[in-house]
Amino acid sequence: MEQNKIPQATAKRLPLYYRFLNNLQSQGKTRVSSKELSEAVKVDSATIRRDFSYFGALGKKGYGYNVEYLLGFFRKTLDQDELTEVALIGVGNLGTAFLKYNFMKNNNTKIVMAFDADEEKANTEMGGVPIYSIDDLEEKINGVKVAILTIPASEADGITDRLVRNGIGGILNFTPARITVPDHVRVHHIDLAVELQALVYFLKHYPLVEQ
Amino acid sequence: MEQNKIPQATAKRLPLYYRFLNNLQSQGKTRVSSKELSEAVKVDSATIRRDFSYFGALGKKGYGYNVEYLLGFFRKTLDQDELTEVALIGVGNLGTAFLKYNFMKNNNTKIVMAFDADEEKANTEMGGVPIYSIDDLEEKINGVKVAILTIPASEADGITDRLVRNGIGGILNFTPARITVPDHVRVHHIDLAVELQALVYFLKHYPLVEQ
DNA sequence: TTGAATATGTGAAACTAATCACGACATTTC
DNA sequence: GAAATGTCGTGATTAGTTTCACATATTCAA
Structure with missing residues (x-):
């Protein structure tokens, strides 16, 4: 109930991001940029950055996103810990x-x-x-x-x-x-x-x- | 290829309208208003009128829409005649x-x-x-x-x-x-x-x- | 025939989302 | 350690969609 400001369009993409990040992690990748993510999930990279930004600054300029950190964050946000x-x-x-x-x-x-x-x-x-x-x-x-x-x-x-x-x-x-x-x-x-x-x-x- | 101006959101609702109009016809109904349609397909009545209006004036003020006419129109538009x-x-x-x-x-x-x-x-x-x-x-x-x-x-x-x-x-x-x-x-x-x-x-x- | 009721079609406003474009900062290279 | 490169986060803009609200036309009942 925390973040009622997240657009529904964004919310619908979250599970998609989450699954792809899981794949990345099992491939052993530790970092990913919005551009790479964009090619994989077929969503514009600016849209991805905007989506992530609703949850705060999750990435690092010049570097991208840390896969493990991002995944941990989404796990909580998407209630993955709770069945x-x-x-x-x-x-x-x-x-x-x-x-x-x-x-x-x-x-x-x-x-x-x-x-x-x-x-x-x-x-x-x-x-x-x-x-x-x-x-x-x-x-x-x-x-x-x-x-x-x-x-x-x-x-x-x-x-x-x-x-x-x-x-x-x-x-x-x-x-x-x-x-x-x-x-x-x-x-x-x-x-x-x-x-x-x-x-x-x-x-x-x-x-x-x-x- | 005729009408490139029809919004995609509208296009996605057309099959829904079409199916419901079919139901109406098999129930023997000859007329229907955007309000009735709205209750049945759970789309705002103004949105329905707007959607229909992209194809021209299909209804009659004070009366509503003629089911058979509307159905015939959509049959053509949705390429229902062609398998x-x-x-x-x-x-x-x-x-x-x-x-x-x-x-x-x-x-x-x-x-x-x-x-x-x-x-x-x-x-x-x-x-x-x-x-x-x-x-x-x-x-x-x-x-x-x-x-x-x-x-x-x-x-x-x-x-x-x-x-x-x-x-x-x-x-x-x-x-x-x-x-x-x-x-x-x-x-x-x-x-x-x-x-x-x-x-x-x-x-x-x-x-x-x-x- | 008249007047009340009804329901369309649509201009305008509001809302929602996607995209552009760039400053700021981190990383990498030399 | 300076320069070049990479990438985020976001203000501003543009695009797309829904909704409001009402003038207008038609129907219907008496």
């Missing part, structure tokens, strides 16, 4: 992809439980994560603040209401439905069909222009 | 989700072939889409302009180069790698781990603020 528990709702194709994806690699975010309407899947597990019946949502979810929604659009509103009533704070919504939530709940929409259509639109209408 | 063929690279968990997802529903985008490095998967099919060996990429891809990349990050650069050499124009990149492409190729990155981390960051640092 965030996530619930996955809907173990279909996309949900399965999430369960098998190893989120722990550079990332202190972990799916700790999953739910599905299919009673065949209930009380099994996948990738070490227990799968419960959606009927047991209220009973099991207790305390988890973030949910990934990978269910059919028709179910989205009903499930969202139940999540909200059980204290969820953030939803990563992969359904095409634009769900309605109270102001204190944050939703990020990722709509795969829209992303693909938007790409196709840009290809046809914005030739040779970088995004 | 865009897509290749899927990498039939892992996420790739499988794409293959089984029915993109044709509101959407003239279709995955027409898939590739995988696993020889077990080669020359099979899934969801009606043929899967080829990645070794046959050059031989088979011929003419397809859009690719979805759902492969391990370590493979991303190599495969991207091969795609680019074979005339790809757009890539929807789900790998964490920030791939390097020539200026005439458009890449949209969707990084699931970053999206989740960004959501968690916002939850902790921007309480009660909508995105």
